[in-house]
Amino acid sequence: MIATQATETRHWSFHTDLEGLGWLTINTPNSPVNTLSREAIMELETLVARFEDLANTRELIGVVLLSGKDSGFIAGADISEFDAMSDFSVLPEALKRTHALFQRIENLKIPIVAGIHGFCLGGGLELALACHYRIAVNDDKTRIGFPEVKLGIFPGFGGTGRSIRQAGPVDAMGIMLTGRMLKAGAARGMNLVDKLVRHRDMLRWEGRKAVLQKRKSSRAPLSKRVMAMGPLRGYVSTKMREEASKKARPEHYPAPFALIDLFEEHGNDWQAMSRGEIDGFVPLMGNETATNLRRVFFLSEGLKKQGAKGAKFARVHVIGAGVMGGDIAAWCALRGMSVTLQDLDMARITPALERGKKLFRKRLKKKREVDAAMLRLEADPEGKGVSRADVIIEAVVENLEIKRKIFGGLEDQLKPGAILATNTSSIELERIAEGLKDPARLIGLHFFNPVAQLPLVEVIRSTFNSDAEIGKGAAFALAIGKSPVVVKSAPGFLVNRVLMPYMLGAVERVERGESKELLDAAAVAFGMPMGPIELMDTVGLDVGKSVATELGHSVPEGSKFAALVAGGKLGRKSGEGFYKWVDGKAQKGPPPERSDLAALGRELVKPLVDTTEIVVAEGVVASADLADIGVIMGTGFAPFLGGPMRARQNGKA
Known part of the structure; x- marks a missing residue:
C-alpha cells in the first residue's frame, strides 16, 4: 500500500491518496477568486518538480487539479502585479519561466486533469490547456475564455498556441480577439473542454476516472487546422483584420492586431505561436492603452464594493x-x-x-x-x-x-x-x-x-x-x-451634465452647415464609440431637448433641432431624427475627406472633458477616478484613454 503524502503552500495544497492519485487544489489566500500570482507560479514549480520525482518512482499515477473556491477555477493572472511586471527587464524572464513550467506540466509522464467550475479565464485557461484532459461543470456559472484583449494584451502563458491546437485557428482566434466568455457547452463544442458534468461534486469522481483511464485530449481535426495552412492563413488573417477594424482602431487598441500578426507568422505551428507570444506580449504590456485599461478594470471592480451588505431584492x-x-x-x-x-x-x-x-x-x-x-x-x-x-x-x-x-x-x-x-x-x-x-x-x-x-x-x-x-x-x-x-x-448629475455640451456643440455645428457624418466620424477617430449626432438620435431628440432645457441650454425655436422635435422626428425610436434609421442603424452618407479627423474629434470632445473637470471640482462625484469610470460607462468615452480626467492629465484631450 502506498503511503499518502501531503504538502501545503500559501496558494496550493497537494496530497496523494491510497491509490497513488494526487489531488492538487488552488486556494488564493485573502481573495474571493483564485489568481496566478508570481508567488503562486513559483510554488507550482516546486510542486511540479515533486510530481516528476514521484512519477519516476511510480508513487504517483496522476494528478487532478481543482479549485478550493466557490467562485470558480482560476480567474487569470494576478492583475495587481501587472504594473510592476510591465518592466521590460522583468517581464520576458517571468514569461519564459511560466512557459517552461506549463511545458513541464504538459510533458509529465502521468495524466494531469483539470476540473473546472465557475470562472476559468486567461491564465487559468492557459494552465488548464497545459493539462492533459479537462472536465467542466455544465451550469450557468461556468465561464471559459481569454479576456486579455480587454486589458490591452493577449494570452501570454502559451495559451495562443494551445487554444489553436485544441479548437482550431478560427474558433481559438475568435475567442481571443473578442474576449468573450464561453459557457461550458460551447467550450466543449470547441474542444477546449473534453467532458461535461452536471455538478461540482462530480469533478472528483470524473477526475479520478480520467486519471485511471489515462485519458488525453485530442487536438482539433484537420478540417479545422487547415485554415492555418499555406495561403489560407493569409486569407484568414486578412478577414480577421477587417473584422477587428470594425470594432477598434490599431492605434487605439493594438493588441488584437498584434495577435493577428502573430497568427499570420506562426499560426500553422502551435508551439512556435506559443513561443512567439513573448516578443509580442512584452511591448503591449507596457504601452499606454494597457496601462489605462488596467486602471479602468480596477475602477470598475471598485464599484462592486459599494452596495449595502445583506440587501435582498426579489x-x-x-x-x-x-x-x-x-x-x-x-x-x-x-x-x-x-x-x-x-x-x-x-x-x-x-x-x-x-x-x-x-x-x-x-x-x-x-x-x-x-x-x-x-x-x-x-x-x-x-x-x-x-x-x-x-x-x-x-x-x-x-x-x-x-x-x-x-x-x-x-x-x-x-x-x-x-x-x-x-x-x-x-x-x-x-x-x-x-x-x-x-x-x-x-x-x-x-x-x-x-x-x-x-x-x-x-x-x-x-x-x-x-x-x-x-x-x-x-x-x-x-x-x-x-x-x-x-x-x-445636481442638474444633469454626472453623465448628462458632461454629455450635453458635447452633443449640443456638435448640433450647433450641424445647424451652421457642417456635415453630421464628418463630425461623427471625427469623434469615432478620437475614440468615442459613436459620434455626437448619432448619439443624440440614440438618446432621443425629445429627451435631449428636455435635458438641455433643464440644464439651462437653449434650443432656438427656428433651429433644425427644434423642428425635428416638433415634427415627431425623435431619432432612432421614431425611425428618423438627424438621420433616418433602418433596423436600428443610422443611414449615413460618406463623410467629406479630412486629413486631421482625430484632431477634429478632440476639438468636439473638449466641452465634455472641460465639464467633467467642473463636475469633479463641484463635488458632484467624490473623485476624479469615479468621474472617469462613470463617464466611460455612461457615454462610452474612450477606455483606452482612461477616462476624460486621465486623458486631460496625459495631454490627450
Whole structure:
C-alpha cells in the first residue's frame, strides 16, 4: 500500500491518496477568486518538480487539479502585479519561466486533469490547456475564455498556441480577439473542454476516472487546422483584420492586431505561436492603452464594493412603460427579478412586453428560459405590485409635476424598507421629493439607453438621503448586474451634465452647415464609440431637448433641432431624427475627406472633458477616478484613454 503524502503552500495544497492519485487544489489566500500570482507560479514549480520525482518512482499515477473556491477555477493572472511586471527587464524572464513550467506540466509522464467550475479565464485557461484532459461543470456559472484583449494584451502563458491546437485557428482566434466568455457547452463544442458534468461534486469522481483511464485530449481535426495552412492563413488573417477594424482602431487598441500578426507568422505551428507570444506580449504590456485599461478594470471592480451588505431584492415595480421604463423592467426580469410594469393602459404596456421578449430571446436562447422570463414580467396597469415590491422605480416623462403626482400617491402603499426611486435624467431629487412625508426615502436610479447594453446606473443622492438608502440603491444596481456610481443631486448629475455640451456643440455645428457624418466620424477617430449626432438620435431628440432645457441650454425655436422635435422626428425610436434609421442603424452618407479627423474629434470632445473637470471640482462625484469610470460607462468615452480626467492629465484631450 502506498503511503499518502501531503504538502501545503500559501496558494496550493497537494496530497496523494491510497491509490497513488494526487489531488492538487488552488486556494488564493485573502481573495474571493483564485489568481496566478508570481508567488503562486513559483510554488507550482516546486510542486511540479515533486510530481516528476514521484512519477519516476511510480508513487504517483496522476494528478487532478481543482479549485478550493466557490467562485470558480482560476480567474487569470494576478492583475495587481501587472504594473510592476510591465518592466521590460522583468517581464520576458517571468514569461519564459511560466512557459517552461506549463511545458513541464504538459510533458509529465502521468495524466494531469483539470476540473473546472465557475470562472476559468486567461491564465487559468492557459494552465488548464497545459493539462492533459479537462472536465467542466455544465451550469450557468461556468465561464471559459481569454479576456486579455480587454486589458490591452493577449494570452501570454502559451495559451495562443494551445487554444489553436485544441479548437482550431478560427474558433481559438475568435475567442481571443473578442474576449468573450464561453459557457461550458460551447467550450466543449470547441474542444477546449473534453467532458461535461452536471455538478461540482462530480469533478472528483470524473477526475479520478480520467486519471485511471489515462485519458488525453485530442487536438482539433484537420478540417479545422487547415485554415492555418499555406495561403489560407493569409486569407484568414486578412478577414480577421477587417473584422477587428470594425470594432477598434490599431492605434487605439493594438493588441488584437498584434495577435493577428502573430497568427499570420506562426499560426500553422502551435508551439512556435506559443513561443512567439513573448516578443509580442512584452511591448503591449507596457504601452499606454494597457496601462489605462488596467486602471479602468480596477475602477470598475471598485464599484462592486459599494452596495449595502445583506440587501435582498426579489420584486420590482416599474411605473412607465415607455422605452426606458419598459427596458428597465425587462432587464430586471432577465436578471431573475419578479417585475410588475405599470402604465395607464395595456396599449402602452404591450410594446414593452414585446421588446422584453426580443431581449429574452436574444440573451437566453432556450424557449423554456424565455418563457420563464416572460412569466416574471407582468403587466400591471392598476399598480397592484407597488405594495409587494422591494424596489419601485418611476420612469415616466421628464416632467417635474407628473413625477411629483406619481410619488404623492405611492408613499403610503410602500412596504417597510422598500426602495423608492426615480429614473430622472436631469431633475434634482430635492425638487421631486418636495411633497413627500419622508423625502429621505426617495433616491435616484438613473439608467442609460439602451439599458441592456450600457452598464452604468447613477445612484443619485439628495441632501435628504442617508448612507443606508444610498447603499441599498447601489446594492440593487449590483444585484441586476449593473455598475453603480454614486453622484450628488445636481442638474444633469454626472453623465448628462458632461454629455450635453458635447452633443449640443456638435448640433450647433450641424445647424451652421457642417456635415453630421464628418463630425461623427471625427469623434469615432478620437475614440468615442459613436459620434455626437448619432448619439443624440440614440438618446432621443425629445429627451435631449428636455435635458438641455433643464440644464439651462437653449434650443432656438427656428433651429433644425427644434423642428425635428416638433415634427415627431425623435431619432432612432421614431425611425428618423438627424438621420433616418433602418433596423436600428443610422443611414449615413460618406463623410467629406479630412486629413486631421482625430484632431477634429478632440476639438468636439473638449466641452465634455472641460465639464467633467467642473463636475469633479463641484463635488458632484467624490473623485476624479469615479468621474472617469462613470463617464466611460455612461457615454462610452474612450477606455483606452482612461477616462476624460486621465486623458486631460496625459495631454490627450
